[in-house]
């Protein structure tokens with residue numbers, strides 16, 4: 001069974017005619033976008049914005065109407081994946097590098113639904129290296145500031161060079177181990193000059209749908 005697809009398709013059931021939708025990024029959000037495309041072809045009337053260039057391109061291919069951000073003031077629903085989810089509905093995101101746009105979109109959404117397979121559910125966040133988006137200017141200085149709180153900070157690489165986000169920034173993957181106070185860490189990281197944002201999403205998810213290999217769904221609501 002494809003658990004990512006199952007969780008994503010369950011979330012898409014919440015979308016109704018006339019809604020403005022945020023499209024997430026990654027291999028789980030991919031299935032949500034596919035299902036939304038199918039429903040649009042069947043007559044669903046929505047408008048959408050995307051959290052990455054890749055998701056926007058996919059949506060356009062599928063015939064989902066993408067509108068400029070400035071044309072809408074608020075999204076009804078955003079459906080996105082996560083790298084880790086904890087029992088308090090806090091998340092680590094950004095494994096695909098889209099954390100900044102994802103956080104902006106989630107923050108401007110009335111109902112933020114996270115979809116995941118069971119491998120993403122953890123008791124304590126932090127096994128997954130926390131992505132931190134850093135501006136290129138004086139980035140080694142910013143990295144040193146990150147190293148003051150984190151024992152293992154690595155620039156994300158792609159094809160042998162530093163990975164560049166859709167916003168033209170770098171990603172520092174910060175391996176903290178257990179993150180016991182996500183809210184404090186999120187605020188501390190974002191207070192470092194040069195850090196644009198980080199992949200901790202604290203108190204943002206309204207609903208998390210986790211598909212399990214026994215066929216059940218673990219549905220967590222704020």
Ligand SMILES: O=C[C@H](O)[C@H](O)[C@H](O)COP(=O)(O)O
Pocket residue numbers: 024025026027028029080081082083093094095096097098099102
């Ligand atoms: O930057 C990428 C996003 O935060 C993704 O939603 C996250 O990495 C989960 O991706 P996937 O569904 O591919 O595991």
